[in-house]
């Protein structure tokens with residue numbers, strides 16, 4: 001579904017579910033699209049007639065339609081430009097072997113409806129976007145906001161005339177936030193959410209909820225605080241007894257359910273990132289390799 005938010009600004013709501021995502025269309029003198037994961041709805045932006053495609057970040061549900069933009073200049077943040085060349089990073093399973101103690105379970109990926117051809121192609125990238133950059137489409141202008149945390153080069157976008165921000169995977173879903181990349185700095189994710197709260201846009205849209213959030217301050221605050229609530233649950237566990245990541249994952253401290261192996265992997269990866277933060281803060285100590293205890 002296309003939802004008009006300004007004279008030339010549209011949201012493309014994905015109707016294909018998980019592994020797809022919402023996009024933005026600026027139908028101006030320069031036709032710009034942000035992200036390409038809207039599945040069947042993407043046809044409505046006429047990808048072949050788009051001048052510029054910007055990806056919020058490198059994950060598959062945001063770049064999966066990139067190859068349809070045959071004429072467009074494709075732009076990403078410099079960090080994402082490197083990540084998009086890695087199949088494991090595109091699929092958000094980088095570091096699988098180490099945490100899962102097994103090789104990649106390919107069947108699992110295919111079950112998620114991933115087109116194997118699409119993930120083995122060499123993704124084309126033509127240029128970069130950077131924090132503070134203004135994209136001028138004619139009458140519509142918008143600003144690039146580098147918002148690291150979900151991924152290191154993740155970007156959000158602010159449309160001043162509409163007072164609207166597109167937040168990508170600062171997703172505001174019930175299961176978020178996700179920070180399962182190896183060695184993600186959680187302080188960066190918190191700072192990125194705080195930056196949006198300070199920007200105080202009248203409305204925000206994300207990649208994975210099919211609604212416009214008006215006056216989103218409370219929703220953003222609650223979303224950010226989930227990171228610290230998860231951390232408190234981990235700390236409570238480690239006060240009771242020293243534990244490994246493999247023991248902690250069985251406690252479901254982040255995801256109540258583990259319906260697939262990738263979710264188990266993401267919980268482990270996020271646990272590791274929490275532990276790294278808590279070790280730095282002096283809240284947790286690694287007793288011996290891989291065994292953590294609250295101080």
Ligand SMILES: [Zn+2]
Nearest residue numbers: 057059150169
């Ligand atoms: Zn993502």
